[in-house]
Amino acid sequence: MxxxxxxxxxxxxxxxxxxxxxxxxxxxxxxxxxxxxxxxxxxxxxxxxxxxxxxxxxxxxxxxxxxxxxxxxxxxxxxxxxxxxxxxxxxxxxxxxxxxxxxxxxxxxxxxxxxxxxxxxxxxxxxxxxxRRHPATDEQTRDGARRNISRHYDLSNEFFALFLDETMTYSSALFETAADGMLIAAERLLAQAQRRKIDRLLDQAGVRPGCRLLEIGTGWGELAIRAGQRGATVRTVTISARQRELAARRVAEAGLAGQVTVELRDYRDVDGQFDAICSVEMVEAVGERYWDTYFAQLDRLLAPGGRIALQTITMPHDRTLASRRTYTWIQKYIFPGGLIPSVTAIENSLGRRTGLRITQQYDFGEHYAKTLRIWRDRFCARQGEVTGLGFDAVFLRMWLFYLCYAEAGFRAGYLNVSQLTLERS
Structure with a gap:
């Protein structure tokens, strides 16, 4: 079966x-x-x-x-x-x-x-x-963004823990090769690959002892913890109350409470200057109307000589243009208010509002397909526990369809995932 x-x-x-x-x-x-x-x-x-x-x-x-x-x-x-x-x-x-x-x-x-x-x-x-057109209620204003994020990321920390690995990282992992074997347990393999992905991003951003790092989109805290363990001073922001709760607890358990600050704050309300900025699969949730605002804010917060490391799902530019006015199943049921950008769309936004340019691009879409397959296998194996958390049969089918739908996109090459390094020209 x-x-x-x-x-x-x-x-x-x-x-x-x-x-x-x-x-x-x-x-x-x-x-x-x-x-x-x-x-x-x-x-x-x-x-x-x-x-x-x-x-x-x-x-x-x-x-x-x-x-x-x-x-x-x-x-x-x-x-x-x-x-x-x-x-x-x-x-x-x-x-x-x-x-x-x-x-x-x-x-x-x-x-x-x-x-x-x-x-x-x-x-x-x-x-x-x-x-169909996008509902006005899904607009990524400050209030709209909080509602949209809550609909997905505040479902239940316990739910996400059922299919994620011990790092609680909900983005593409980076395996040694996309064809890594399953000689070790899938969860252990995935955890190693997630840490490899995070370490590469931190290296690209130049995170080192004494570095002031801003992370936009905390997730459940693994990147902030690994940056803190490098000796960086970390400020990480999220608008998911449930994620902040668990991330702060994990930071404290790692002995980094004095070094890593987890805030419930919209990226538009952050101030200060930072030597490095990291943001993992956050751009997709910003919404096309606010891409310029997002990148202008990154530019404003980056200290002279600093670097930004982003990880983002991407798709070909013609598909981004075709999707921008279309209300999709993913937006209705999984990620309200979002839009996957193309690298071209990101470059255009940077050119309009910032002095930033993409100086490095690393694509690894086949690794996302493998990440999603492991998540899917773990989700399917623990569906009884999902039901035990109060989710019904339609929810189970919805999440299975979502995981398969996303994996198919990366398998087909319709979707990609990229790590981008941004610096001032």
Whole structure:
């Protein structure tokens, strides 16, 4: 049994809480759009190396034996949701149990590799008329950012501890090679790779004894702790109350309370001067409207001669431009208000508002795919404990879909992750 199969609990609309999951509990949409979705979907999968099994044994797709098999349990609901919501509806139909797949990551990887060709060009030109817009409540103002971060990172420290490693690091690890074997326990391998990633960032930022380091986006404190152990004076800020609580406790347990300060503070409200600044997978949560504000603030806070080390998920510039006005499944259910930048978008923002330039770029997207696979395996193995924390079957399917969706993006090359070093020109 695969980890995906192990984690999949078949959700039925009769068991879904409509108050918690209103757009999952019922399939709503016009019959016309549902029929268009059916025609487009059938045409798309006929060209792809997947197989789609419908009730009654009828199969679609060009996939050979061994290809990912998507089993559609409720075609009427599936096509209704797909027609009404596009990719959001596709994800919601999985949450509702309208379809399943034993190799969910493999299926989503095929779709990610062919994302530009799934919809015929004439319909793509009408895309702006059909896609949903971002809710105003997701805007990354100070209040909006706190709400958005709370919806994800304040779920439960205990929940994240179930699938992260002992470092509690929730970003891509850096393995010795992307093909590192599993000769040692996956958690130990992942912890080593997370520390390797952090140490590389600290090296890029020039963190050394006596250095004044600012970290924007504390996470659960591992980078701040390792910087403190180098002899740096660290100020780290977060807007997640739950993360600050655990990070401060971990700092104290490491004996660094006098050297590392953990603050509940928006990056826009930080003052001072710092020899080094680090920020790990924070840019994605800033929101396009505030990229210039974010980078201008980094420029203002960096002392002369200092360096900035960022780690960020990226995607090709044309995909960033295509996504900027589109409300996606990830934004609706996982990371409200965010947008993944391209390196070009970052360079443009730096050029508009700062004297900073990218002086080094290190890409390691295949390592993120491996990181996500380990997280997924651990999440699936501990789903009973997730349920014990009060999360329901739809939540389990949502997180499985998210982890597989993200892994597929990196497997397909649709997504990348980069460590960027910024210095003043």
């Amino acid at each position: 695969t980890s995906t199969q192990h984690a999949t609990q078949h959700a039925t609309t009769a068991l879904i809480d409509p108050g918690r999951w209103p757009d999952v509990a019922a399939a709503r949409g016009s019959a016309v759009r549902g029929e268009i979705a059916r025609v487009v979907f059938r045409a798309a999968v006929s060209r792809l190396p997947v197989r789609v099994r419908l009730p009654g044994g009828h199969c679609l797709g060009a996939g050979p034996l061994g290809a990912p098999v998507m089993v559609v349990h409720n075609p009427a609901a599936f096509f209704t949701r797909l027609g009404a919501g596009g990719l959001i509806g596709f994800g919601e139909s999985y949450l509702a149990g309208d379809w399943d797949c034993a190799d969910l990551t493999g299926l989503l990887t095929v779709f990610a590799m062919n994302v530009r060709d799934l919809v015929p060009p004439p319909l793509q030109r009408m895309r702006r008329l059909a896609v």
